[in-house]
Amino acid sequence: MKDSLFVEKQSMQEPVFAWRECLKAIKENVTLMTFNTWFVPIKPVGLENSILKVQLPSQFFWEWIDEHYNTLINKTIHEVLGVNAKLAYVISEEKETEDDDPSQDTESSAVQPDTAVQNKPQQEFESYLNPRYTFDNFIKGEGNQLARAAAGAISDNPGGTSFNPLFVYGGVGLGKTHLVQAIGNKILQNFPEKRVIYLSSDIFTVEFVEAIQSNTVNEFSGFYRKMDVLIIDDIQFLIGKEKTQDLFFHIFNTLHQSRKQIILSSDKPPKDLKGLDERLISRFQWGLTADIQPPDLETRIAILKRKSEDYGMTVSNEILEYIANNITSNIRELEGCLIKLLANASLSSKDINLDLAKKTVKEIATDRKVNINIESITKVVCEYFMIDENKIRDKTRKKEIVMARQIAMYLSKEMTKSSLKTIGLHFGGRDHSTVIHAYTAIENLKGTDKQLKETIDSLRNTIELTCS
Numbered sequence: 482m483k484d485s486l487f488v489e490k491q492s493m494q495e496p497v498f499a500w501r502e503c504l505k506a507i508k509e510n511v512t513l514m515t516f517n518t519w520f521v522p523i524k525p526v527g528l529e530n531s532i533l534k535v536q537l538p539s540q541f542f543w544e545w546i547d548e549h550y551n552t553l554i555n556k557t558i559h560e561v562l563g564v565n566a567k568l569a570y571v572i573s574e575e576k577e578t579e580d581d582d583p584s585q586d587t588e589s590s591a592v593q594p595d596t597a598v599q600n601k602p603q604q605e606f607e608s609y610l611n612p613r614y615t616f617d618n619f620i621k622g623e624g625n626q627l628a629r630a631a632a633g634a635i636s637d638n639p640g641g642t643s644f645n646p647l648f649v650y651g652g653v654g655l656g657k658t659h660l661v662q663a664i665g666n667k668i669l670q671n672f673p674e675k676r677v678i679y680l681s682s683d684i685f686t687v688e689f690v691e692a693i694q695s696n697t698v699n700e701f702s703g704f705y706r707k708m709d710v711l712i713i714d715d716i717q718f719l720i721g722k723e724k725t726q727d728l729f730f731h732i733f734n735t736l737h738q739s740r741k742q743i744i745l746s747s748d749k750p751p752k753d754l755k756g757l758d759e760r761l762i763s764r765f766q767w768g769l770t771a772d773i774q775p776p777d778l779e780t781r782i783a784i785l786k787r788k789s790e791d792y793g794m795t796v797s798n799e800i801l802e803y804i805a806n807n808i809t810s811n812i813r814e815l816e817g818c819l820i821k822l823l824a825n826a827s828l829s830s831k832d833i834n835l836d837l838a839k840k841t842v843k844e845i846a847t848d849r850k851v852n853i854n855i856e857s858i859t860k861v862v863c864e865y866f867m868i869d870e871n872k873i874r875d876k877t878r879k880k881e882i883v884m885a886r887q888i889a890m891y892l893s894k895e896m897t898k899s900s901l902k903t904i905g906l907h908f909g910g911r912d913h914s915t916v917i918h919a920y921t922a923i924e925n926l927k928g929t930d931k932q933l934k935e936t937i938d939s940l941r942n943t944i945e946l947t948c949s
Contacts (some may be wrong), residue, residue: 499533522537533562533568536570537570606676612666646733651748665677681715681718685725723758800838825837825841858897868881890920
């Protein structure tokens, strides 16, 4: 049994504690939609002689749970309460008059959700908001001023401002996820009755596919149409997923028409999301589009000061300024540098000084380069040109694919330490002479084709940001 499934014997006498342990296991084995739809509504009502009694909202609900999740439920309840444990279901419609009649209970082994255990009256489902992401620890700067101001206004009046949807975009590690979740947390603080949910677009897609497979698309769509605040992170990952885009389009319309708040984040502004349905792009521009720029020097120093205080570190202004001057790409990297500096100081039993800071910054820069490989370069190039990664390795001579392949080869030679032979093998088993030809061709074209040079510079920046 997993260590996380052990609880004190005394605690296990209470149904809510038993359920809490069950939920820890359940949440690891089902998707967000499944968890919210089928496990959150279950309520623990009693525990006696290893029989855990829970209340279900309807007969249909019990039939679905029993048919689709009985194995998972049995496994979990046995791990938590022992091999002889059982679960007794009580149908909600019968509870008031028949709760004490054992003939109305259905014995099995089941599970129930965190939110019931935590007694959150405002949300009968998991919001998936990180409580650490708040406005209080979001550092203001010129690069995020507009996005931060709009976020504050939305938190005070969700769905009631002209910032609907709010579309926040910017590079990796600049604080988009922090900001959009801070809005959700503040709304729940101000309006505890609101239904607020946060998830990434790839999780949304996975749940949609599962809904198709289980023939529950209506339930899936209905769940999200009931939200007061819908926060979707990394909306760009809907590109290429036509059915998911179509469903999201209808959910978006329902929420917007009902004056419910929609908050989206992306790595690019709506107009640059090539491959996304034009109807969605148009709607994403209905409200406010706000970018988050890389933090300026003063903001980077302020971030480092706040983070060092959070970690209980004593770091001089000289060291903070050195780090801020040498790590400029994103906030995540600044935080990573502080953590590594603290680790280096602890491992070497040294005080945090400028020499150690210089050593740490150099290690961070080296780590960034190590993360860049042929696979990551290929992925970025193919996404840019909207080409399937398999096609770039094919023998085709289509002009657009040949150009993308040559650029990917060029950047692989420029940005990695891979040999010509290794690069050639990656692109469909081509030999080193093909790589040399591609490199030479792109290098020569860069000198005469300004647009190509700008494209390659943009791809290089994207690769460095993606792999940092």
